[in-house]
Amino acid sequence: MTTNTFFTSLISVVADLSMHMPPEQRYQRLLQHLRQTFPCDASALLKLEGRHLVPLAVNGLSEDTLGRRFIVAEHPRLARIVASDQAVRFAADSDLPDPYDGLIEAEDTRLLVHDCMGVTLFIDGEPWGVLTLDALSSGTFDDIDPVQFNAFISLTAASVKAARLISSLEQRVSYATRTLIKKNADHGLIGESECMRTLRNEISIVAPSELAVLILGETGVGKELVAQRIHLESNRADQVMVYVNCAALPESIAESELFGHSKGAFSGAISERAGKFELADGGTIFLDEIGELPLSIQAKLLRTLQNGDIQRVGSDRQIKVNVRVIAATNRNLQREVANGLFRSDLYHRLAVYPMHVPPLRCREKDVLLLAGAFLEKNQQHLGLKKLRLDTGAKKALLDYHWPGNVRELEHLLSRAALKASTQANRQSGIITISPAYLDITPASQDGTSDTVTDVSTIPSIPMDFKDAVDEFQRQLVQQQIALHQGNRAAAARALGLDRGNFHRLLKRLDI
Numbered sequence: 001m002t003t004n005t006f007f008t009s010l011i012s013v014v015a016d017l018s019m020h021m022p023p024e025q026r027y028q029r030l031l032q033h034l035r036q037t038f039p040c041d042a043s044a045l046l047k048l049e050g051r052h053l054v055p056l057a058v059n060g061l062s063e064d065t066l067g068r069r070f071i072v073a074e075h076p077r078l079a080r081i082v083a084s085d086q087a088v089r090f091a092a093d094s095d096l097p098d099p100y101d102g103l104i105e106a107e108d109t110r111l112l113v114h115d116c117m118g119v120t121l122f123i124d125g126e127p128w129g130v131l132t133l134d135a136l137s138s139g140t141f142d143d144i145d146p147v148q149f150n151a152f153i154s155l156t157a158a159s160v161k162a163a164r165l166i167s168s169l170e171q172r173v174s175y176a177t178r179t180l181i182k183k184n185a186d187h188g189l190i191g192e193s194e195c196m197r198t199l200r201n202e203i204s205i206v207a208p209s210e211l212a213v214l215i216l217g218e219t220g221v222g223k224e225l226v227a228q229r230i231h232l233e234s235n236r237a238d239q240v241m242v243y244v245n246c247a248a249l250p251e252s253i254a255e256s257e258l259f260g261h262s263k264g265a266f267s268g269a270i271s272e273r274a275g276k277f278e279l280a281d282g283g284t285i286f287l288d289e290i291g292e293l294p295l296s297i298q299a300k301l302l303r304t305l306q307n308g309d310i311q312r313v314g315s316d317r318q319i320k321v322n323v324r325v326i327a328a329t330n331r332n333l334q335r336e337v338a339n340g341l342f343r344s345d346l347y348h349r350l351a352v353y354p355m356h357v358p359p360l361r362c363r364e365k366d367v368l369l370l371a372g373a374f375l376e377k378n379q380q381h382l383g384l385k386k387l388r389l390d391t392g393a394k395k396a397l398l399d400y401h402w403p404g405n406v407r408e409l410e411h412l413l414s415r416a417a418l419k420a421s422t423q424a425n426r427q428s429g430i431i432t433i434s435p436a437y438l439d440i441t442p443a444s445q446d447g448t449s450d451t452v453t454d455v456s457t458i459p460s461i462p463m464d465f466k467d468a469v470d471e472f473q474r475q476l477v478q479q480q481i482a483l484h485q486g487n488r489a490a491a492a493r494a495l496g497l498d499r500g501n502f503h504r505l506l507k508r509l510d511i
C-alpha cells in the first residue's frame with residue numbers, strides 16, 4: 001500500500017473508531033480494520049491481567065478463543081512479545097508453539113500457524129496488552145512496511161485508551177475493588193449473552209450496597225462465582241468472605257459453627273471458639289445452600305440479621321457483628337416457605353435483592369466461550385500443546401440442554417480432554433475433540449433421559465415384587481447422585497424428596 005493510500009485509509013479508520021460504541025465493539029472494529037490493512041488469517045487483541053493475557057476481541061479465530069485465558073509464562077511466544085518493546089516476528093520454522101495453533105478458522109484444514117507477529121501495547125508508559133497477527137502461509141508478513149505498522153499500533157493504543165477512559169467513567173468502580181478483581185482474573189464470570197450482561201450489571205448495582213442478596217438458580221449455574229463477584233465488587237472487598245455450606249451442617253453442630261461456643265457449653269467444647277459470623281466481622285458471610293438450614297437454626301439466623309448480634313452457645317453475652325449476608329440456593333424457596341420448610345420471615349429478610357442466575361441452555365454462544373476457558377485449563381493440566389473442538393463438537397455443545405449447567409460442561413470437557421489425549425493423538429501436537437469424545441448421547445439431548453424409565457434397568461429375571469421395586473429405586477437414586485456429581489442434596493431435590501426422607505431411603509437401600 002502506498003504511503004498516501006495508507007494514511008487516507010487510516011483517517012477513515014480513526015473516524016470510524018471515534019464513534020460512540022461499547023468497548024468490545026470498538027476493539028472488534030479495530031481488528032477488522034487491521035486485517036484489511038495488513039492481510040492475515042487471524043488477529044487478536046489481548047489484555048494483560050496479572051499473569052494472564054485475556055482476549056478482548058478476536059478476528060478469524062474460533063469463537064471459544066474469547067473464553068481462554070493465556071498464562072503468559074506458559075506460552076513462550078506471548079512471553080517474548082510481552083518482554084519486548086518492539087514488534088516481534090517469529091521465523092516460519094520457529095519451534096515455539098503458537099497459542100493459536102488449531103484455533104484459526106480457515107477454509108483449509110491446516111491447523112498450524114506459519115507466520116506470526118505480535119506487539120505489546122503501551123498505555124501511559126505501562127504495558128497494557130498485546131496485539132497479534134497470524135497467517136497460515138509463511139512469508140505473509142514479509143511486505144509489511146514498519147512505518148505503516150507502527151502508525152497502526154499507535155492508533156490501536158489511542159483507541160484502547162479512549163475506550164478505557166469511557167468505560168472507567170461509566171463504571172465508577174472503586175480502586176480497591178479494581179485491583180482485587182485484577183488479582184482474581186481467574187474468578188471472572190465468563191459470558192457475553194444478553195442474560196449474562198444483565199446479570200453482571202445487576203451485580204455491579206447491588207454489590208456496593210449493604211443489602212442482603214439471595215442468589216437463585218439451578219445446580220451448577222455459577223451461584224458461588226456470583227457470590228464471589230458481589231463480594232469483590234463491594235466495599236468489603238479487602239475484608240474476608242467466609243464460606244458456609246449449610247447442607248454440610250448437621251443440626252447438632254450448626255449453631256456452634258455459625259455462632260461459636262463457650263468453654264464447656266457441651267461435651268467436647270474444651271475451649272472457647274468463635275463462629276463463622278464472628279470470623280466474618282467487617283466482611284461478608286456466604287451462606288451456600290441456605291435452603292438446607294434446619295428450622296431451629298433459621299430462627300437464630302433471623303435474630304442475627306435483625307439485630308446484628310450473636311450469642312455463642314453456652315454464653316449469655318451478646319456480641320455485635322457487622323456482616324453482609326449473601327445466600328444461595330437451588331431450591332424454590334417460595335415453595336419451601338409455602339410447605340412450611342423455610343421460615344417466611346427469614347425468606348423476606350434474605351430476599352431483599354433476589355438474583356437469578358440463568359441456566360446455561362439460555363446463554364446462547366456462551367457455551368463456546370466457557371468451553372474455551374475450560375479447554376485452556378485442561379490443556380495446561382494435561383501438559384498438551386492445544387486442545388480444540390471441531391465443528392461437530394461445537395454444534396453438539398450448542399445443541400445440548402445442559403441439565404447440570406456450567407459444572408456439567410466443565411466435567412464433560414475434562415473427560416473429553418482426557419479421552420482425546422491418547423498417546424497417538426499427543427504426538428500430533430494439536431488434539432481435536434470430536435463429538436465422539438463428548439458424552440452427549442442423543443437420548444440425553446432430548447432432555448428425557450433423566451426422567452424416562454430405561455427398560456434395561458428393569459430386571460429381566462423374575463424376582464419378588466418388593467425386591468424389584470427396591471432395585472429400581474436403588475438404580476434411580478444412584479443415577480441421580482452420579483448425575484449431580486455426588487451432591488446428595490441436589491439428587492434429593494431432583495427426585496422431589498426432602499432431605500430427611502432421602503437419607504432414610506439411602507439407609508434402607510443400603511447406598
Ligand SMILES: Nc1ncnc2c1ncn2[C@@H]1O[C@H](COP(=O)(O)OP(=O)(O)OP(=O)(O)O)[C@@H](O)[C@H]1O
Nearest residue numbers: 188189190218219220221222223224225330406407
Ligand atoms: N460464568 C462462568 N464463567 C466461568 N466459570 C463458571 C461460570 N459459571 C460457573 N462456572 C464454573 O462452573 C462450576 C460450577 O459453578 P458454581 O459452583 O458456582 O455453581 P453453583 O450454582 O453454586 O452450583 P450448585 O447449586 O450445585 O452449588 C465452577 O467450577 C465455576 O467456576
Ligand SMILES: [Mg+2]
Nearest residue numbers: 223224288328
Ligand atoms: Mg454452589
